Amino acid sequence: MTSRAQQHAHDAARFTELVDAADDWSRPSPVTGWTALDIVKHLVEWSRGFLRGAGIELPALDVAADPVAAWKQHVTDVQAILDDPAGRVLSNPHTGDKPVDEAIDQFYTADVWMHTWDLAKALGREPDLGEERCRAALAAMKPMEQVLRDSGQFGPAVPVSDDASAQDALMAFIGRDPSWSADD
Secondary structure, three states: OOOHHHHHHHHHHHHHHHHHHOOOOOOEOOOOOOEHHHHHHHHHHHHHHHHHHHOOOOOOOOOOOOHHHHHHHHHHHHHHHHHOOOOOEEEEOOOEEEEHHHHHHHHHHHHHHHHHHHHHHHOOOOOOOOHHHHHHHHHHHHHHHHHHHHOOOOOOOOOOOOOOOHHHHHHHHOOOOOOOOOOO
């Protein structure tokens, strides 16, 4: 079984490969109104705010000035928390109280994993999130679809065929068009 720290290290490394390969941060992304840079800014900025709920104050990073350096510092900061959660608890009015490593895994690491698809697409690459993991994520999300839609974090589902891959079905469920291309 993969630990929460190992899962983050794996998912962050895959995202970092894309960050390192980016040569045009203004490229559009599958997230309406967002560029490739906006994906990185989102992951860095919201999670640092989220961690304040565990009393963890991380310094602000200027993602726009240097997305690669900011992302790598952010990954190092989050990994250090996961490597030594020190019994810290994250308190959030929407999620309740959770051990910080559990909260990071559930909300942040999962977000890095799914936004890997967005950044890959923005860079003109074909992402592979893993069919088994996509199938499991979709199965976990479907029972709470209305709660997810009401959160405003996901767009309306995009129709896909019954024989769509698990990855395409998951992306369509969260409001992404699996056939989206930055070059269209």
